[in-house]
Amino acid sequence: MKKGDLGIDLGTASLLVFQKGKGIVIDEPSVIAVEAKTGRIIAIGSDAKEMIGKTPKDIKAVRPIRDGVIADYQIIEQALKDLVKRTRTKFSFSRPAVVVGVPAKVTSVERRAVIEATTAAGASKVYLVLEPIAAAIGAGLHIFDSVGNMVVDIGGGTSDIAVISLGGIVVSRSLRTAGDAMDDAIIKFVKRKYKFLIGSSTAEDVKTKIGKAFPTLESFELEVRGRDALNGLPGNIRITSDDVHEAISQIL
Numbered sequence: 380m381k382k383g384d385l386g387i388d389l390g391t392a393s394l395l396v397f398q399k400g401k402g403i404v405i406d407e408p409s410v411i412a413v414e415a416k417t418g419r420i421i422a423i424g425s426d427a428k429e430m431i432g433k434t435p436k437d438i439k440a441v442r443p444i445r446d447g448v449i450a451d452y453q454i455i456e457q458a459l460k461d462l463v464k465r466t467r468t469k470f471s472f473s474r475p476a477v478v479v480g481v482p483a484k485v486t487s488v489e490r491r492a493v494i495e496a497t498t499a500a501g502a503s504k505v506y507l508v509l510e511p512i513a514a515a516i517g518a519g520l521h522i523f524d525s526v527g528n529m530v531v532d533i534g535g536g537t538s539d540i541a542v543i544s545l546g547g548i549v550v551s552r553s554l555r556t557a558g559d560a561m562d563d564a565i566i567k568f569v570k571r572k573y574k575f576l577i578g579s580s581t582a583e584d585v586k587t588k589i590g591k592a593f594p595t596l597e598s599f600e601l602e603v604r605g606r607d608a609l610n611g612l613p614g615n616i617r618i619t620s621d622d623v624h625e626a627i628s629q630i631l
Contacts, residue, residue: 384476385466387497388510389455391444392535392558392583394424398466405465409535411458412440420457428580445536452492459500474503480510483539484553510534511541511548522546535559561586561627568626570608575616577605590623592631 380386386397389409396405407424414421415437422430430440443455463475477497481490490507497505514532515522522528523546532539535558541551562582569575569582577585581603589599598620606613 380476380478383466383473384478385463385502386478386480387459387462388480388513389444389449389493390534391442391537394458394462396462396466405462409442409444410440411443411454412438413454415439418453420454420461423458423461449489449492449496452496456496456499459496463501474501476504476506477502478506478508480513481507482537482553483509483511483541483548483551485509509539509541509548509551511539511543511551514539515541515543533557556630558583558586560630561590564630565623565626568622569605569616569618572622573616574608575605575614576608577603581605585618585623586627589618589620590627591620592624594621594624596620 380399382400384399386399388395392409394405394407394409395403398404405424408428410424410427411420412422412427412430413419421427421438427440430438441451441454443449443451443458449455463477466475477500479493479497481493485493485507493507494505510532511530512522515528515530518530520528520530520543522543525545527542527544527549529540529542532541536555538554538557539551540554542549559579562579565582565585566577566579569577585601585603589601591598600617600619602615602617604613604615
């Protein structure tokens with residue numbers, strides 16, 4: 380990679396952009412607000428996420444990446460253009476080469492769609508890297524050694540599991556169950572146990588701040604806002620790490 384070239388992770392939960400020489404320059408939620416009639420993008424990332432559940436009928440907040448794959452090619456193409464544009468200065472004359480992370484079980488159709496969308500967004504060249512390989516390199520594994528290393532990459536929509544040896548993937552599985560499914564499980568658990576309604580953003584917050592995978596680990600508490608499921612009135616409740624473990628144990 381040359382200075383100014385980009386690495387893009389099109390995640391179900393987050394859009395990440397790395398720029399050579401600067402590091403991670405964009406880290407935004409994978410949410411895009413568009414005009415329903417024209418398809419014109421109004422906001423991307425945090426600004427769009429704030430609009431969820433609060434927009435008029437002519438504006439919709441969408442997630443263009445679902446289960447780790449592109450669900451809306453036109454919108455993601457516009458989003459990529461915006462992301463690439465944000466990394467450029469008025470003195471940028473050359474188009475950047477772009478490396479894009481894709482799930483291990485990506486199809487040839489999905490590969491072509493990502494390449495076409497990224498090229499249309501302004502990339503001079505597009506390189507696809509399988510996400511388990513990228514995760515292994517990021518974790519400091521020596522992927523070219525003649526030993527097997529297993530990588531489990533849990534994203535928002537997919538969990539990529541792969542055994543890597545001699546620079547390639549020996550065997551892999553991509554599961555359409557990951558962080559988003561855990562958030563949904565927490566929402567359902569809180570409704571069932573406490574008769575209390577919380578949103579997906581709150582559930583994610585609970586998961587990342589006090590979640591635990593093993594019952595013997597220390598338990599913490601977190602106070603969250605939501606609505607009483609019986610009378611619809613807003614209020615607060617305290618959720619524990621043990622609650623989160625019970626909610627997501629089946630998914631884990």
